[in-house]
Amino acid sequence: MAHLILIADIGGTSSRLALVGVDGVPTDIQIHRNDSFKGFEAMIEADLATRDPAVVAAIGGAVLAVAGPADAEFVKLTNRDWSFSKRAIRRYFGWQKFAAVNDFEALAHGVTALGTGDLIPVGEGLSEPRGPVLICGPGTGFGVAGLIQSGRLPAVITGEGGRSRLGATDAEEARLLAHMVGELGPVVVEHALSGSGLARIHRISTGEAISPEAVITAAGRGDDGALATCNLFLRIFGRIAGDLALTFNARGGVFLAGGVSAGLAPFFAASPFREAFEEHPPHEARLAGMAVNIITHPTPGLIGCGQLGARMARSLKPGLHLV
Template sequence: MPHLILIADIGGTSSRLALVGTDGVPTDIRIHRNDDFAGFEALIEADIAARPAGTRPAIGGAVLAVAGPVDGDAVKLTNRDWAFSKRAMRRHFGWQKLEAVNDFEALAYGVPALTADDLVPVGAGRAVPKGPMLICGPGTGFGVAGLLTIGRRFHPITGEGGRMRLGAVNSEEARLLAHLVRELGTPVVEHALSGSGLARIHYIFSGEKLSPEAVIAAATRREADALETCRIFLRLFGRITGDLALTINARGGVFLAGGVSAALAPFFAGSEFREMFEDHPPHQPRLAAMPIHIITHATPGLFGCGQIGARLAAGLKPGLHLV
Protein backbone atom coordinates (compact mmCIF):
# COMPACT_ATOMS: atom_id res chain seq x y z
CA MET A 1 0.00 0.00 0.00
CA PRO A 2 1.45 3.41 -0.90
CA HIS A 3 2.35 5.76 1.89
CA LEU A 4 -0.08 8.57 2.58
CA ILE A 5 0.32 11.87 4.38
CA LEU A 6 -2.43 13.25 6.59
CA ILE A 7 -2.80 16.98 5.92
CA ALA A 8 -4.74 19.30 8.20
CA ASP A 9 -5.61 22.99 8.05
CA ILE A 10 -6.49 23.72 11.69
CA GLY A 11 -8.07 27.09 12.35
CA GLY A 12 -9.49 28.65 15.47
CA THR A 13 -13.07 27.60 14.68
CA SER A 14 -12.94 24.67 12.25
CA SER A 15 -10.43 22.22 10.79
CA ARG A 16 -10.09 20.62 7.37
CA LEU A 17 -8.31 17.29 7.03
CA ALA A 18 -7.47 15.17 4.00
CA LEU A 19 -5.03 12.57 2.69
CA VAL A 20 -2.38 13.17 0.07
CA GLY A 21 0.21 11.12 -1.82
CA THR A 22 3.15 12.01 -4.00
CA ASP A 23 0.89 13.83 -6.49
CA GLY A 24 0.07 16.53 -3.91
CA VAL A 25 -3.69 16.34 -4.57
CA PRO A 26 -5.85 16.31 -1.38
CA THR A 27 -8.41 13.49 -1.32
CA ASP A 28 -11.27 12.57 1.01
CA ILE A 29 -11.51 16.08 2.51
CA ARG A 30 -13.36 16.25 5.82
CA ILE A 31 -14.34 19.35 7.77
CA HIS A 32 -14.74 19.37 11.56
CA ARG A 33 -15.86 21.95 14.11
CA ASN A 34 -13.18 22.35 16.76
CA ASP A 35 -15.72 22.74 19.56
CA ASP A 36 -16.44 19.01 19.18
CA PHE A 37 -12.93 18.03 20.35
CA ALA A 38 -10.71 18.54 23.39
CA GLY A 39 -7.54 19.16 21.38
CA PHE A 40 -5.35 18.29 18.41
CA GLU A 41 -4.91 14.61 19.26
CA ALA A 42 -8.62 14.02 19.78
CA LEU A 43 -9.46 15.74 16.49
CA ILE A 44 -6.93 13.67 14.51
CA GLU A 45 -7.87 10.41 16.25
CA ALA A 46 -11.54 10.94 15.40
CA ASP A 47 -10.78 11.89 11.81
CA ILE A 48 -8.62 8.81 11.19
CA ALA A 49 -11.12 6.53 12.91
CA ALA A 50 -13.89 7.73 10.58
CA ARG A 51 -11.88 6.90 7.47
CA PRO A 52 -11.96 3.50 5.72
CA ALA A 53 -10.48 0.54 7.60
CA GLY A 54 -6.77 0.15 6.99
CA THR A 55 -6.14 3.87 6.49
CA ARG A 56 -4.10 4.39 9.65
CA PRO A 57 -1.33 1.90 8.81
CA ALA A 58 -0.86 3.65 5.46
CA ILE A 59 -0.33 7.09 7.02
CA GLY A 60 3.40 7.64 7.40
CA GLY A 61 3.42 11.32 8.31
CA ALA A 62 1.46 14.52 8.60
CA VAL A 63 1.45 18.19 7.66
CA LEU A 64 -0.36 20.27 10.27
CA ALA A 65 -1.12 23.87 9.34
CA VAL A 66 -2.11 25.73 12.49
CA ALA A 67 -3.41 29.23 13.21
CA GLY A 68 -0.45 30.32 15.30
CA PRO A 69 3.35 30.37 15.48
CA VAL A 70 5.15 27.06 14.85
CA ASP A 71 8.67 27.89 16.05
CA GLY A 72 10.26 25.27 18.29
CA ASP A 73 8.72 22.03 19.51
CA ALA A 74 5.69 23.52 21.30
CA VAL A 75 2.83 24.68 19.05
CA LYS A 76 -0.20 26.62 20.31
CA LEU A 77 -3.19 28.09 18.52
CA THR A 78 -3.41 31.87 18.87
CA ASN A 79 -7.19 32.02 19.30
CA ARG A 80 -7.99 28.67 20.96
CA ASP A 81 -6.59 26.92 24.02
CA TRP A 82 -5.07 24.04 22.04
CA ALA A 83 -1.38 23.09 22.08
CA PHE A 84 0.86 20.16 21.22
CA SER A 85 4.48 19.02 21.17
CA LYS A 86 5.75 18.07 17.73
CA ARG A 87 7.88 15.24 19.13
CA ALA A 88 5.07 13.89 21.30
CA MET A 89 2.55 14.11 18.45
CA ARG A 90 4.85 12.19 16.12
CA ARG A 91 5.44 9.46 18.72
CA HIS A 92 1.74 9.22 19.60
CA PHE A 93 0.68 8.48 16.02
CA GLY A 94 3.83 6.62 14.98
CA TRP A 95 4.55 8.96 12.08
CA GLN A 96 7.90 8.95 10.32
CA LYS A 97 7.65 12.65 9.54
CA LEU A 98 5.71 15.60 10.86
CA GLU A 99 5.74 19.09 9.41
CA ALA A 100 4.01 21.93 11.30
CA VAL A 101 3.47 25.19 9.44
CA ASN A 102 1.51 28.38 10.04
CA ASP A 103 -1.93 28.18 8.42
CA PHE A 104 -1.28 31.23 6.26
CA GLU A 105 2.05 29.76 5.13
CA ALA A 106 0.10 26.76 3.83
CA LEU A 107 -2.43 29.11 2.29
CA ALA A 108 0.36 31.01 0.53
CA TYR A 109 1.70 27.78 -0.97
CA GLY A 110 -1.82 27.05 -2.25
CA VAL A 111 -2.46 30.41 -3.95
CA PRO A 112 -0.62 29.56 -7.22
CA ALA A 113 -2.87 26.50 -7.62
CA LEU A 114 -6.09 28.55 -7.49
CA THR A 115 -8.01 29.18 -10.72
CA ALA A 116 -10.29 31.98 -11.86
CA ASP A 117 -13.25 29.98 -10.54
CA ASP A 118 -11.77 30.20 -7.03
CA LEU A 119 -11.33 34.00 -7.06
CA VAL A 120 -13.50 37.13 -7.13
CA PRO A 121 -11.75 40.33 -8.31
CA VAL A 122 -12.00 43.56 -6.32
CA GLY A 123 -11.42 46.42 -8.75
CA ALA A 124 -8.78 46.45 -11.46
CA GLY A 125 -5.00 46.03 -11.51
CA ARG A 126 -2.42 43.89 -13.26
CA ALA A 127 0.01 41.56 -11.53
CA VAL A 128 3.73 41.92 -12.17
CA PRO A 129 5.17 38.49 -13.05
CA LYS A 130 7.16 37.08 -10.10
CA GLY A 131 6.19 40.10 -7.99
CA PRO A 132 5.61 39.60 -4.25
CA MET A 133 2.11 38.40 -3.34
CA LEU A 134 0.17 39.28 -0.18
CA ILE A 135 -2.27 36.86 1.40
CA CYS A 136 -4.29 38.17 4.33
CA GLY A 137 -7.74 38.11 5.81
CA PRO A 138 -10.10 37.71 8.75
CA GLY A 139 -11.40 34.48 10.22
CA THR A 140 -11.22 33.56 13.88
CA GLY A 141 -8.25 35.97 13.92
CA PHE A 142 -6.49 37.92 11.16
CA GLY A 143 -3.83 36.05 9.19
CA VAL A 144 -1.04 37.49 7.06
CA ALA A 145 1.54 35.93 4.75
CA GLY A 146 3.63 36.88 1.75
CA LEU A 147 4.72 34.73 -1.16
CA LEU A 148 7.98 35.44 -2.98
CA THR A 149 9.16 33.90 -6.25
CA ILE A 150 12.88 33.24 -6.15
CA GLY A 151 14.17 31.53 -9.26
CA ARG A 152 11.65 28.81 -10.05
CA ARG A 153 10.44 28.27 -6.49
CA PHE A 154 7.89 29.91 -4.21
CA HIS A 155 9.00 31.02 -0.75
CA PRO A 156 6.36 32.03 1.84
CA ILE A 157 7.01 34.56 4.58
CA THR A 158 4.80 34.55 7.64
CA GLY A 159 4.26 36.40 10.88
CA GLU A 160 1.53 37.42 13.27
CA GLY A 161 0.14 40.43 11.42
CA GLY A 162 -3.17 40.15 13.23
CA ARG A 163 -1.43 41.33 16.39
CA MET A 164 -0.30 44.64 14.88
CA ARG A 165 -1.48 47.66 16.83
CA LEU A 166 -4.67 49.17 15.43
CA GLY A 167 -4.96 52.94 14.91
CA ALA A 168 -7.70 55.30 13.75
CA VAL A 169 -7.83 57.81 10.89
CA ASN A 170 -11.31 59.33 11.42
CA SER A 171 -13.85 59.91 14.19
CA GLU A 172 -15.73 56.70 13.38
CA GLU A 173 -12.62 54.59 13.85
CA ALA A 174 -11.71 56.61 16.96
CA ARG A 175 -15.07 55.65 18.46
CA LEU A 176 -14.38 52.00 17.65
CA LEU A 177 -10.91 52.18 19.21
CA ALA A 178 -12.25 53.80 22.38
CA HIS A 179 -14.61 50.84 22.88
CA LEU A 180 -11.84 48.34 22.13
CA VAL A 181 -9.52 49.96 24.68
CA ARG A 182 -12.20 49.73 27.38
CA GLU A 183 -13.09 46.15 26.51
CA LEU A 184 -9.76 44.58 25.54
CA GLY A 185 -6.92 46.92 26.40
CA THR A 186 -4.47 47.87 23.67
CA PRO A 187 -6.32 47.33 20.35
CA VAL A 188 -4.80 45.08 17.70
CA VAL A 189 -5.96 44.47 14.14
CA GLU A 190 -7.81 41.22 14.78
CA HIS A 191 -9.87 42.77 17.58
CA ALA A 192 -11.77 44.49 14.76
CA LEU A 193 -10.90 42.47 11.64
CA SER A 194 -12.10 38.97 12.50
CA GLY A 195 -15.39 37.17 12.89
CA SER A 196 -15.72 38.30 16.50
CA GLY A 197 -14.58 41.77 15.38
CA LEU A 198 -17.47 42.00 12.92
CA ALA A 199 -19.91 41.14 15.72
CA ARG A 200 -18.13 43.63 18.00
CA ILE A 201 -18.41 46.45 15.45
CA HIS A 202 -22.10 45.70 15.01
CA TYR A 203 -22.72 45.92 18.74
CA ILE A 204 -20.73 49.16 19.14
CA PHE A 205 -22.55 50.98 16.36
CA SER A 206 -26.04 49.44 16.58
CA GLY A 207 -26.35 48.22 20.19
CA GLU A 208 -27.50 44.82 18.90
CA LYS A 209 -25.68 41.62 19.86
CA LEU A 210 -25.53 39.25 16.88
CA SER A 211 -23.16 36.51 15.76
CA PRO A 212 -20.96 37.26 12.73
CA GLU A 213 -23.09 34.91 10.65
CA ALA A 214 -26.25 36.71 11.74
CA VAL A 215 -24.77 40.10 10.86
CA ILE A 216 -23.90 38.93 7.35
CA ALA A 217 -27.32 37.30 6.94
CA ALA A 218 -29.00 40.55 8.00
CA ALA A 219 -26.84 42.51 5.54
CA THR A 220 -27.88 40.09 2.80
CA ARG A 221 -31.49 40.97 3.64
CA ARG A 222 -30.47 44.64 3.20
CA GLU A 223 -31.07 45.55 6.85
CA ALA A 224 -29.65 49.03 7.43
CA ASP A 225 -27.70 48.45 10.66
CA ALA A 226 -26.00 45.31 9.31
CA LEU A 227 -25.13 47.04 6.05
CA GLU A 228 -23.56 49.86 8.04
CA THR A 229 -21.52 47.34 10.04
CA CYS A 230 -20.22 45.75 6.84
CA ARG A 231 -19.39 49.20 5.44
CA ILE A 232 -17.28 50.07 8.50
CA PHE A 233 -15.62 46.66 8.52
CA LEU A 234 -14.71 46.71 4.82
CA ARG A 235 -13.45 50.29 4.99
CA LEU A 236 -11.08 49.34 7.82
CA PHE A 237 -10.15 46.07 6.06
CA GLY A 238 -9.20 48.03 2.94
CA ARG A 239 -6.96 50.43 4.85
CA ILE A 240 -5.10 47.70 6.75
CA THR A 241 -4.68 45.64 3.57
CA GLY A 242 -3.20 48.70 1.87
CA ASP A 243 -0.73 49.09 4.74
CA LEU A 244 0.36 45.47 4.34
CA ALA A 245 0.55 45.65 0.55
CA LEU A 246 2.92 48.61 0.79
CA THR A 247 5.01 46.79 3.39
CA ILE A 248 5.89 43.94 1.01
CA ASN A 249 5.31 45.84 -2.29
CA ALA A 250 2.67 43.28 -3.34
CA ARG A 251 2.91 43.87 -7.09
CA GLY A 252 2.24 40.17 -7.69
CA GLY A 253 -1.28 40.57 -6.33
CA VAL A 254 -3.29 40.65 -3.12
CA PHE A 255 -5.40 37.66 -2.08
CA LEU A 256 -8.07 38.05 0.61
CA ALA A 257 -8.49 34.82 2.56
CA GLY A 258 -10.53 33.55 5.47
CA GLY A 259 -14.17 32.66 5.88
CA VAL A 260 -15.21 36.24 6.62
CA SER A 261 -13.72 37.54 3.35
CA ALA A 262 -15.57 34.90 1.34
CA ALA A 263 -18.85 35.52 3.18
CA LEU A 264 -18.59 39.27 2.57
CA ALA A 265 -17.68 38.88 -1.12
CA PRO A 266 -21.05 40.24 -2.37
CA PHE A 267 -20.52 43.49 -0.44
CA PHE A 268 -17.04 44.48 -1.65
CA ALA A 269 -18.18 46.07 -4.92
CA GLY A 270 -20.34 48.68 -3.19
CA SER A 271 -17.92 49.32 -0.35
CA GLU A 272 -14.99 51.65 0.29
CA PHE A 273 -12.54 48.75 0.44
CA ARG A 274 -10.68 49.51 -2.77
CA GLU A 275 -10.72 53.27 -2.17
CA MET A 276 -9.19 52.88 1.29
CA PHE A 277 -6.71 50.30 0.02
CA GLU A 278 -5.37 52.86 -2.45
CA ASP A 279 -5.62 55.90 -0.14
CA HIS A 280 -1.99 55.88 1.02
CA PRO A 281 -0.40 59.06 -0.37
CA PRO A 282 1.88 59.43 -2.20
CA HIS A 283 1.65 55.77 -3.27
CA GLN A 284 -1.86 55.68 -4.75
CA PRO A 285 -0.65 54.79 -8.28
CA ARG A 286 1.41 51.87 -6.98
CA LEU A 287 -1.54 50.47 -5.01
CA ALA A 288 -4.02 51.12 -7.82
CA ALA A 289 -1.92 48.87 -10.07
CA MET A 290 -2.12 45.91 -7.66
CA PRO A 291 -4.86 43.36 -8.44
CA ILE A 292 -6.95 42.16 -5.50
CA HIS A 293 -8.90 38.91 -5.38
CA ILE A 294 -11.14 37.32 -2.75
CA ILE A 295 -10.45 33.60 -2.32
CA THR A 296 -13.77 31.75 -2.44
CA HIS A 297 -12.43 28.18 -2.62
CA ALA A 298 -13.64 26.21 0.42
CA THR A 299 -10.29 24.61 1.34
CA PRO A 300 -7.41 26.65 -0.14
CA GLY A 301 -5.06 25.90 2.75
CA LEU A 302 -5.18 22.19 1.91
CA PHE A 303 -3.75 22.97 -1.54
CA GLY A 304 -0.60 24.26 0.12
CA CYS A 305 -0.52 21.44 2.67
CA GLY A 306 -0.76 19.04 -0.27
CA GLN A 307 2.36 20.48 -1.87
CA ILE A 308 4.32 20.02 1.35
CA GLY A 309 2.77 16.60 1.92
CA ALA A 310 3.80 15.39 -1.54
CA ARG A 311 7.44 16.03 -0.69
CA LEU A 312 7.08 14.13 2.58
CA ALA A 313 5.33 11.22 0.84
CA ALA A 314 8.12 10.96 -1.72
CA GLY A 315 10.73 10.72 1.03
CA LEU A 316 9.06 8.16 3.31
CA LYS A 317 10.86 4.87 3.85
CA PRO A 318 8.69 1.76 3.24
CA GLY A 319 8.10 -0.50 6.20
CA LEU A 320 9.16 1.89 8.95
CA HIS A 321 5.82 3.38 9.88
CA LEU A 322 4.23 2.31 13.14
CA VAL A 323 0.60 1.28 13.54
Protein backbone atom coordinates (compact mmCIF):
# COMPACT_ATOMS: atom_id res chain seq x y z
CA MET A 1 0.00 0.00 0.00
CA ALA A 2 1.31 3.47 -0.86
CA HIS A 3 2.39 5.69 2.01
CA LEU A 4 -0.38 7.71 3.59
CA ILE A 5 -0.28 10.87 5.69
CA LEU A 6 -2.43 11.41 8.76
CA ILE A 7 -3.80 14.95 8.75
CA ALA A 8 -5.56 16.68 11.61
CA ASP A 9 -7.23 20.03 12.28
CA ILE A 10 -7.10 20.38 16.07
CA GLY A 11 -9.12 23.22 17.55
CA GLY A 12 -9.83 24.24 21.09
CA THR A 13 -13.14 22.33 21.16
CA SER A 14 -12.96 19.53 18.59
CA SER A 15 -10.51 17.78 16.27
CA ARG A 16 -10.95 16.51 12.72
CA LEU A 17 -8.64 13.78 11.45
CA ALA A 18 -8.33 12.18 8.02
CA LEU A 19 -5.93 10.38 5.69
CA VAL A 20 -4.41 11.75 2.52
CA GLY A 21 -2.16 10.52 -0.28
CA VAL A 22 -0.31 12.22 -3.11
CA ASP A 23 -3.59 13.54 -4.57
CA GLY A 24 -4.16 15.78 -1.55
CA VAL A 25 -7.81 14.72 -1.09
CA PRO A 26 -8.77 14.00 2.57
CA THR A 27 -10.52 10.64 3.06
CA ASP A 28 -12.09 8.79 6.01
CA ILE A 29 -12.71 11.96 8.03
CA GLN A 30 -13.35 11.44 11.74
CA ILE A 31 -14.40 14.13 14.24
CA HIS A 32 -13.60 13.95 17.97
CA ARG A 33 -14.60 16.10 20.95
CA ASN A 34 -11.42 17.14 22.74
CA ASP A 35 -13.03 16.90 26.18
CA SER A 36 -12.94 13.11 25.75
CA PHE A 37 -9.12 12.99 25.81
CA LYS A 38 -6.23 14.08 28.04
CA GLY A 39 -4.03 15.27 25.19
CA PHE A 40 -2.80 14.96 21.63
CA GLU A 41 -1.34 11.46 21.91
CA ALA A 42 -4.46 9.97 23.51
CA MET A 43 -6.74 11.53 20.90
CA ILE A 44 -4.58 10.36 17.98
CA GLU A 45 -4.24 6.85 19.43
CA ALA A 46 -8.03 6.60 19.82
CA ASP A 47 -8.50 7.74 16.23
CA LEU A 48 -5.99 5.27 14.82
CA ALA A 49 -7.61 2.44 16.80
CA THR A 50 -10.79 2.91 14.75
CA ARG A 51 -8.99 2.49 11.41
CA ASP A 52 -7.95 -0.61 9.47
CA PRO A 53 -4.59 -1.86 10.87
CA ALA A 54 -3.21 -2.22 7.33
CA VAL A 55 -4.06 1.40 6.65
CA VAL A 56 -2.48 2.53 9.93
CA ALA A 57 0.68 0.59 9.02
CA ALA A 58 0.89 2.58 5.77
CA ILE A 59 0.90 5.96 7.55
CA GLY A 60 4.39 7.36 7.07
CA GLY A 61 3.89 10.89 8.36
CA ALA A 62 1.50 13.42 9.81
CA VAL A 63 0.50 17.05 9.41
CA LEU A 64 -1.21 18.55 12.46
CA ALA A 65 -2.88 21.95 12.28
CA VAL A 66 -3.23 23.35 15.80
CA ALA A 67 -5.10 26.31 17.26
CA GLY A 68 -2.00 28.08 18.53
CA PRO A 69 1.57 28.99 17.56
CA ALA A 70 3.34 26.06 15.87
CA ASP A 71 6.70 27.55 14.84
CA ALA A 72 8.72 26.23 17.79
CA GLU A 73 9.71 22.72 18.90
CA PHE A 74 7.20 22.80 21.75
CA VAL A 75 3.59 23.34 20.63
CA LYS A 76 0.70 24.31 22.92
CA LEU A 77 -2.93 25.06 22.14
CA THR A 78 -3.91 28.64 22.99
CA ASN A 79 -7.32 27.80 24.48
CA ARG A 80 -6.78 24.28 25.85
CA ASP A 81 -4.13 22.79 28.12
CA TRP A 82 -2.72 20.43 25.48
CA SER A 83 0.92 20.44 24.35
CA PHE A 84 3.54 18.28 22.64
CA SER A 85 7.14 18.20 21.46
CA LYS A 86 7.45 17.77 17.70
CA ARG A 87 10.38 15.34 18.00
CA ALA A 88 8.72 13.37 20.77
CA ILE A 89 5.35 12.92 19.04
CA ARG A 90 7.03 11.92 15.78
CA ARG A 91 9.04 9.21 17.56
CA TYR A 92 6.08 8.15 19.70
CA PHE A 93 4.10 7.17 16.61
CA GLY A 94 7.09 6.10 14.52
CA TRP A 95 6.40 8.51 11.69
CA GLN A 96 9.03 9.12 9.04
CA LYS A 97 8.03 12.78 8.69
CA PHE A 98 6.01 15.21 10.77
CA ALA A 99 4.87 18.82 10.51
CA ALA A 100 2.83 21.06 12.78
CA VAL A 101 1.27 24.27 11.50
CA ASN A 102 -1.06 26.89 12.91
CA ASP A 103 -4.69 26.09 12.10
CA PHE A 104 -5.13 29.30 10.13
CA GLU A 105 -1.95 28.53 8.20
CA ALA A 106 -3.65 25.29 7.13
CA LEU A 107 -6.79 27.23 6.18
CA ALA A 108 -4.70 29.59 4.09
CA HIS A 109 -3.16 26.70 2.15
CA GLY A 110 -6.66 25.40 1.39
CA VAL A 111 -8.73 28.46 0.46
CA THR A 112 -7.76 28.44 -3.21
CA ALA A 113 -9.06 24.84 -3.46
CA LEU A 114 -12.54 25.81 -2.18
CA GLY A 115 -15.40 26.01 -4.69
CA THR A 116 -18.34 28.38 -4.94
CA GLY A 117 -20.48 25.86 -3.06
CA ASP A 118 -18.14 26.20 -0.06
CA LEU A 119 -18.50 29.98 0.17
CA ILE A 120 -21.15 32.64 0.81
CA PRO A 121 -20.30 36.13 -0.51
CA VAL A 122 -20.77 39.14 1.76
CA GLY A 123 -21.49 42.23 -0.33
CA GLU A 124 -19.81 43.19 -3.56
CA GLY A 125 -16.17 43.05 -4.55
CA LEU A 126 -13.84 41.12 -6.80
CA SER A 127 -10.77 38.99 -6.09
CA GLU A 128 -7.63 40.06 -7.90
CA PRO A 129 -5.89 36.97 -9.34
CA ARG A 130 -2.77 36.15 -7.30
CA GLY A 131 -3.37 39.13 -5.02
CA PRO A 132 -2.72 38.87 -1.26
CA VAL A 133 -5.44 36.95 0.61
CA LEU A 134 -6.66 37.41 4.19
CA ILE A 135 -8.15 34.57 6.24
CA CYS A 136 -9.59 35.49 9.63
CA GLY A 137 -12.45 34.58 11.91
CA PRO A 138 -13.89 33.55 15.26
CA GLY A 139 -14.19 30.06 16.69
CA THR A 140 -12.94 29.06 20.13
CA GLY A 141 -10.53 31.99 19.62
CA PHE A 142 -9.88 34.40 16.73
CA GLY A 143 -7.44 33.35 14.03
CA VAL A 144 -5.60 35.34 11.36
CA ALA A 145 -3.41 34.38 8.40
CA GLY A 146 -2.32 35.88 5.09
CA LEU A 147 -1.63 34.08 1.81
CA ILE A 148 0.92 35.52 -0.64
CA GLN A 149 0.42 33.91 -4.05
CA SER A 150 3.46 35.24 -5.94
CA GLY A 151 6.23 32.74 -6.70
CA ARG A 152 6.15 29.02 -7.46
CA LEU A 153 4.64 28.01 -4.13
CA PRO A 154 2.28 30.16 -2.04
CA ALA A 155 3.67 31.62 1.18
CA VAL A 156 1.58 31.90 4.34
CA ILE A 157 2.02 34.52 7.07
CA THR A 158 0.58 33.66 10.47
CA GLY A 159 0.45 35.36 13.83
CA GLU A 160 -1.68 35.74 16.92
CA GLY A 161 -3.98 38.48 15.67
CA GLY A 162 -6.68 37.41 18.08
CA ARG A 163 -4.52 38.67 20.93
CA SER A 164 -4.38 42.24 19.54
CA ARG A 165 -5.93 44.84 21.83
CA LEU A 166 -9.57 45.70 21.17
CA GLY A 167 -10.78 49.30 21.01
CA ALA A 168 -14.15 51.02 20.60
CA THR A 169 -15.47 53.37 17.90
CA ASP A 170 -18.83 54.52 19.34
CA ALA A 171 -20.70 54.83 22.63
CA GLU A 172 -22.24 51.34 22.45
CA GLU A 173 -18.87 49.70 21.89
CA ALA A 174 -17.32 51.90 24.61
CA ARG A 175 -19.91 50.69 27.15
CA LEU A 176 -19.27 47.08 26.13
CA LEU A 177 -15.52 47.54 26.35
CA ALA A 178 -15.79 49.17 29.79
CA HIS A 179 -17.71 46.14 31.11
CA MET A 180 -15.14 43.78 29.61
CA VAL A 181 -12.21 45.71 31.08
CA GLY A 182 -13.88 45.50 34.49
CA GLU A 183 -14.23 41.72 34.15
CA LEU A 184 -11.06 40.80 32.27
CA GLY A 185 -8.53 43.61 32.53
CA PRO A 186 -6.83 44.36 29.22
CA VAL A 187 -9.24 43.29 26.46
CA VAL A 188 -8.09 41.58 23.26
CA VAL A 189 -9.96 40.90 20.03
CA GLU A 190 -10.91 37.31 20.80
CA HIS A 191 -12.49 38.32 24.12
CA ALA A 192 -15.28 39.70 21.89
CA LEU A 193 -14.81 37.86 18.60
CA SER A 194 -15.10 34.19 19.54
CA GLY A 195 -17.79 31.79 20.65
CA SER A 196 -17.35 32.77 24.28
CA GLY A 197 -17.17 36.41 23.15
CA LEU A 198 -20.59 36.20 21.49
CA ALA A 199 -22.04 34.83 24.74
CA ARG A 200 -20.19 37.55 26.70
CA ILE A 201 -21.57 40.34 24.51
CA HIS A 202 -25.09 38.93 24.93
CA ARG A 203 -24.76 38.69 28.72
CA ILE A 204 -23.43 42.24 29.05
CA SER A 205 -26.07 43.62 26.68
CA THR A 206 -29.13 41.75 27.97
CA GLY A 207 -28.22 40.22 31.33
CA GLU A 208 -29.00 36.75 29.93
CA ALA A 209 -26.23 34.18 30.33
CA ILE A 210 -26.67 31.61 27.56
CA SER A 211 -24.38 29.69 25.21
CA PRO A 212 -23.28 31.16 21.85
CA GLU A 213 -25.28 28.43 20.10
CA ALA A 214 -28.37 29.52 22.04
CA VAL A 215 -27.78 33.15 21.06
CA ILE A 216 -27.65 32.20 17.36
CA THR A 217 -30.74 29.98 17.70
CA ALA A 218 -32.69 32.77 19.43
CA ALA A 219 -31.63 35.25 16.74
CA GLY A 220 -32.89 32.81 14.12
CA ARG A 221 -36.29 32.85 15.85
CA GLY A 222 -36.34 36.65 15.64
CA ASP A 223 -35.55 37.40 19.30
CA ASP A 224 -34.76 41.13 19.45
CA GLY A 225 -32.06 40.87 22.12
CA ALA A 226 -30.24 38.04 20.36
CA LEU A 227 -30.47 39.82 16.99
CA ALA A 228 -29.02 42.96 18.56
CA THR A 229 -26.17 40.89 20.01
CA CYS A 230 -25.40 39.32 16.63
CA ASN A 231 -25.48 42.70 14.90
CA LEU A 232 -23.08 44.21 17.45
CA PHE A 233 -20.79 41.21 17.15
CA LEU A 234 -20.83 41.43 13.34
CA ARG A 235 -20.21 45.17 13.39
CA ILE A 236 -17.08 44.67 15.51
CA PHE A 237 -16.09 41.72 13.31
CA GLY A 238 -16.49 43.85 10.17
CA ARG A 239 -14.31 46.60 11.60
CA ILE A 240 -11.55 44.21 12.67
CA ALA A 241 -11.69 42.37 9.33
CA GLY A 242 -11.39 45.73 7.57
CA ASP A 243 -8.37 46.64 9.71
CA LEU A 244 -6.72 43.35 8.78
CA ALA A 245 -7.67 43.63 5.10
CA LEU A 246 -5.85 46.98 4.96
CA THR A 247 -2.87 45.51 6.83
CA PHE A 248 -2.58 42.62 4.34
CA ASN A 249 -3.78 44.69 1.33
CA ALA A 250 -6.11 41.74 0.67
CA ARG A 251 -6.83 42.38 -3.01
CA GLY A 252 -7.00 38.62 -3.55
CA GLY A 253 -10.00 38.36 -1.23
CA VAL A 254 -11.03 38.03 2.40
CA PHE A 255 -12.18 34.64 3.71
CA LEU A 256 -14.12 34.51 6.98
CA ALA A 257 -13.38 31.25 8.78
CA GLY A 258 -14.29 29.61 12.07
CA GLY A 259 -17.40 27.95 13.40
CA VAL A 260 -18.93 31.22 14.60
CA SER A 261 -18.63 32.79 11.13
CA ALA A 262 -20.44 29.81 9.61
CA GLY A 263 -23.07 29.83 12.37
CA LEU A 264 -23.80 33.52 11.83
CA ALA A 265 -23.86 33.23 8.02
CA PRO A 266 -27.65 33.84 7.75
CA PHE A 267 -27.29 37.21 9.53
CA PHE A 268 -24.42 38.84 7.63
CA ALA A 269 -26.48 40.33 4.78
CA ALA A 270 -28.78 42.37 7.04
CA SER A 271 -26.05 43.23 9.55
CA PRO A 272 -23.62 46.20 9.73
CA PHE A 273 -20.69 43.88 8.86
CA ARG A 274 -19.95 45.13 5.35
CA GLU A 275 -20.51 48.79 6.28
CA ALA A 276 -18.07 48.48 9.19
CA PHE A 277 -15.63 46.58 6.97
CA GLU A 278 -15.53 49.42 4.44
CA GLU A 279 -15.71 52.36 6.88
CA HIS A 280 -11.98 53.06 7.10
CA PRO A 281 -11.41 56.58 5.76
CA PRO A 282 -9.79 57.46 3.42
CA HIS A 283 -9.66 53.87 2.08
CA GLU A 284 -13.37 53.08 1.69
CA ALA A 285 -13.07 52.54 -2.07
CA ARG A 286 -10.17 50.12 -1.66
CA LEU A 287 -12.13 48.02 0.85
CA ALA A 288 -15.36 48.23 -1.16
CA GLY A 289 -13.52 46.60 -4.06
CA MET A 290 -12.39 43.58 -2.01
CA ALA A 291 -14.34 40.32 -2.19
CA VAL A 292 -15.42 38.90 1.18
CA ASN A 293 -16.64 35.31 1.55
CA ILE A 294 -17.79 33.19 4.49
CA ILE A 295 -16.30 29.69 4.45
CA THR A 296 -19.10 27.15 4.89
CA HIS A 297 -17.15 23.97 4.02
CA PRO A 298 -17.51 21.62 7.04
CA THR A 299 -13.78 20.79 7.28
CA PRO A 300 -11.83 23.57 5.54
CA GLY A 301 -8.73 23.06 7.69
CA LEU A 302 -8.38 19.53 6.33
CA ILE A 303 -8.38 20.88 2.77
CA GLY A 304 -5.24 22.87 3.56
CA CYS A 305 -3.68 20.03 5.55
CA GLY A 306 -4.38 17.81 2.54
CA GLN A 307 -2.35 20.10 0.29
CA LEU A 308 0.57 19.99 2.73
CA GLY A 309 0.11 16.25 3.29
CA ALA A 310 0.28 15.56 -0.46
CA ARG A 311 3.69 17.22 -0.65
CA MET A 312 4.85 15.17 2.32
CA ALA A 313 3.50 11.92 0.83
CA ARG A 314 5.49 12.50 -2.35
CA SER A 315 8.68 12.87 -0.32
CA LEU A 316 8.40 9.68 1.78
CA LYS A 317 10.87 6.85 1.39
CA PRO A 318 9.12 3.47 0.84
CA GLY A 319 9.22 1.10 3.77
CA LEU A 320 10.93 3.46 6.24
CA HIS A 321 9.45 4.00 9.70
CA LEU A 322 11.02 5.23 12.90
CA VAL A 323 11.40 2.87 15.82
